[in-house]
Amino acid sequence: MVAPEEVFQEFADSEEAQEYYREHNSKRDEVAEEKLQPLIDDFQSGDVDVVEFKSRIDGLNKRNQLWGFDGFIGQMHFNKLFNAAPDEADFGDRLREAIQPPESVDEAGEKIDSFAEYTQRLKNNDIDSDPFPKSTIFFLSYFWHIQRPTECPIFYPTSEQYLGDVGLLDTDAPYGTRYVSFVETLDELREEANPWLDNSVEYRDVANAIYWYEEWDESEIDEEETGGGTEESATFIDVDKPYLPPVVADLDEVAAGTDEAVNRYAPVDTELPVIFERKCGTLFEMLGFDTKVLGQGSGRNPDGIAEAVRNDYAVIYDAKKREEGYRIGRDDRTIREYIETHTRRLRDQGKRHIYFAIVSSSFRDTEESTLRDLRTNTDIDNIVLLKADVLQELLRMRLEEPYLNLDDVEWVFGNRPGEIQSEELENIVPEWRQRDREFSVS
Template identity: 30%
Template sequence: MNSQQIKKIQLIWDNYIKSNKQVLDTKGQEISNIDKTRYEAIVQLKELIEQFNISESNIYEFKTNIDSFNKRNNFWGFTATKGQMFFNQLVKYSETKIDALSVLLKDVISKPKDLKDALIKIEKLEKYCLPIFNKAKDRRKAPNPGSVGYYLSYFWQIHDNSQWPILYTSQINSYKELNLWEDKPSQKETYSFFYNLNQEIKQVLESHSKKSISNWDAEHAFWNFKGNPNKELVKKKTETKEIKTELETSIVINSSFELSDYLIPKVAKLIDLGNETEKSSALKGSEYEKLVAEIFKQLDFEVEVLGQGTGRNPDAIIRLREESTAFLVDAKAYSNGYSLGVDDRAIKEYINHYSPKLQKEGYKKIGFIIVSNSFKSNFDSFINDVTWNTDVKRFILLSSEALLYLLAYKTKDRLSLSTIIESIIGFGNPVTANNIIEEFDDV
């Protein structure tokens, strides 16, 4: 580490101190004392781990318990790709040898004796994942060995936060910017390099601050610098109207990448097109519908475009045949936010007309998606009516920005279409970019 890098690390710490050590959660709310909050959460997490260790809960129950807890207490980013998604895929691909996986997990998530033991544990799980990943027909659905370091170090930090730093992608990105990072061929070598670099950085900060520096201190400082999954959020301006749209009043969560880096220019203009005020409504609507259909194609749906000029029809039907899943799609290019108005009757007509046809084709799971830049009326009673009285059991309000982020994460992380569907049907309405970033952003 050269003098310039040391000065930069010191500046990162000083800026963190100047911010009053502010740490924000994924909802944009300040956690006044995240370390204290984490300690309280750790007590409960240790109980869940112990229940699994002594077989009071099986691996399926353990997976669900960890998922539920972290969704309520997302202080480590475990809900993202390298945490819970990896866990879900690991279990799904091991159903024929679930007992062996249970024995392995009990071993590798336990507290390591030292760094050498930690690296042995990483190597065990990495070797377990590699053949699954390499032989998978669709690797996006398989447990990625590249997630092993984060996944295990999360559990180790629950056991002993003073010894085990978590292998956050965001911190690695910070280290790369400082020219401190060297990519390694395996997770074992990656964590060894990360662990030792983290120790060196803590020593630099201790010398600079004249106080003891914990793993959490260093982590928070670097999150504040660049890579915090919960980094500084900004509120969008709201219109001075009695009814404000959901997106206009929400807090914007920053992703760890530039959205435009993972979109082709053709689809990247979707939001701007929805906000367009110069074009005629018909032309604007037609172009918006075509872009929405194109994005669903890029998500790997089979897309049947209906759209304008075809009578009283939804704009498209999108299908995933392998999972007997289909959605009717309506794209609404409203610059001031979409509300139901007279469309509620038309939507029910679409559903009643196309649901029987889709069922005859073998589609057992049928949903309805409305895509618009924003939504300004409360759809709850209408959605409840539809899902109770029709064959549509999922009614999704999807913002244009959320749709673009789904495509970006699909491209960036090679997400499978089934994973994307699982995510959007699990959110409340409307589904915003915030929801997508919280679900999929790397930590």
Template identity: 85%
Template sequence: MAAPEEVFEEFEASEEAQSHYEEHNQKRDKVSEEKLQSLIEDFQTGDVDVVEFKSRIDGLNKRNQLWGFDGFIGQMHFNKLLNAAPDEGDFGDRLREAIQAPESVEEAKTKVDSFAEYTQRLKDNDIDSDPFPKSTIFFLSYFWHIQQPTEWPIFYPTSEQYLGDEDLLNTDAPYGSRYADFAETLDELREAADVWLESPAEYRDIANAIYWHEEWDESDIEEEETGGGTDEAEAFVDVDAPYLPPAVADLDAVAAGIDEAVNRYAPVDTDLPVIFERKLGVLFEMLGFDTEVLGQGSGRNPDGIAEAVRNDYAVIYDAKKREQGYRIGRDDRTIREYIETHTRRLRDQGKRHIYFAIVSSSFRDTEESTLRDLRTNTDIDNIVLLKASVLQELLRMRLQEPYLNLDDLEWVFGNRPGEIQSEELENIVPEWRQSDSDFSV
């Protein structure tokens, strides 16, 4: 085994390591500051519930494999916790408290022990989900680090193993004490690394150097360069325009009624809302659905029904052209009528699942109670809100990756109620297509 000084000198001397991690850290900063921190804040304030939080965290980390959270002790652990929790609301409250960054090492120790004990109770009462209490250390420290990267290190398994082998960490200590000792040891290494690296060291520099020494494989870089790592994951949704057919390339502009769209269709003797409805029908057809376009002129009907005939589900959809975003407001009565009118026929045709989707430029002041009421008091399995731009991204994915099928796409309509965010679309990617790297840093 190499002593820490040798590990850091090796890391500092490697141009390949320095180049890779300089770019890697820039990506981490960008995603953290622009996406993750605001999402965690929305969850903490209650603007996002725990089901949506889990889903969006999953999508972000699959698209940006930068911290190792997409593996077994991160997202899979999150999935197991939620599946094992008997009460989603109670679990959400406990999680909000647990991921709030501690004010001291002693508080961090207490938080880890407390949440690990809670995890053990969930494990004892739900043998199917089987969450692993030790994962608590990595799980919580990830969220703390995202919020306060200079205060709290992520408890990576590779770092734990190396420090244990060097007798710098007691890997048999209770979980809370183990994290407290881990943070203290990394503080000492940071001070020493300031000299070894001849520059101020961050927690991630310690983790990067240890991973480079212990686990690095040239294929890690090759995978990223050939489309298997972070760059591929980001490009998977945000692909070039050629993947978006011209017929629906301006769907988002039409949905918002921007001047460019108004001017483009001014010579056409058709209102922009009708153009939006027609384009939406075309998009559902391109996704692979058998689409029945209803809309204006067909009486009190939704704008269309997209059927996945061989997959036994259907999506009743309604298009709402809005410049300032759509607010469900009093439309719940109309939506209820649409549902009641069409679900019986669709059930009689053998549809096991029926979903309702509202598509608009954006959404505002959505009352979750209205969505819950519609799910509870009608024969609908789920109701989702989809920006036109999100549907465009979904189509890009479908056309770029033809292995995606209507079974995969059902996740978008049936996973949870409310507005589906673009980063969540990565959740439709089958597991065999995703990277199997668990702990890369």
């Protein structure tokens, strides 16, 4: 087995490795600071519940495959925990406490043991979900690392295996003890790595060097550079706006009533709110729905109904042009009326699920209690808030990847109530289409 000093030397001498990880680490820092940390903060404060947190974490890691969380011991483990938990609110509270970064490595070990015991209880009581207690080490250390990257290393299986093989880690020790030993071992290796790597060696530098030695496949870089399709983000997200059909390419501008939109449609004898309604109807049609546009001039009606005829569901939608963002406020009575007017007919037509969607430029001061009340006291399965640019992004995915169908799209409307974030759209990608990645630090 190659000794650590040789691993570090090989890593330091490889210009390819150094260039790749400089860019990779920069991307990690950007995503962690701008996307993940704010989401974790919102979850910790209670502004985001565990359902939304799970969904958005999933989408962000599918879009940015930078830490290996999109695999079995990360997101899949999260899903298993959630499905096994008998009380959603209690699980959310336990998770908030568990992902709070520890103040010491000993506390880290204690938190891992405590959450692993909780996981074992869930496992014992729910044989279908079957969460795996050992995954706790990676699962918690990922969240700690995002929040304190220089203090809390991620417990990668690749690093664990290598350190065990060279006799530097007892891979049979209790989970908490194993993580404590892992951190202590990495601290020693950081000191050893100083002559070969940068003077201030981070935990991830050691993990990167081990991964480069153990798992690296040079075709990964080649595929990225030649557009080999390894990055889902390139396929689904980073698409120029011209890829949208022109008729809906300015939906977001019309929704916000920008100066550009006002000037563009000034010669047209139609108000922007009506144009926005019509464009929303067109976009739903392009998604594949059988769409009936109602809107202004049709009485007390929503702006349209989009039916997935072969998929047994329908979306009642209302388009709200707003410069400063839409707030439900007193409109909940109107929404309730729309739902009561149309759900009976749709149920009679055989629709198993009926959803309500509000489309606007943005949303503000949304009270979750209002959404819960509408779901509880009406015959609607879910109510979602969609920014116009999120709806455009959904259409981009649908047009670029024809294997996506309305069964996949239903996830957007039926997964959870509230505002759907752009990163969550990654969750409509079927499992068979997602890249099969093992757990790595690449």
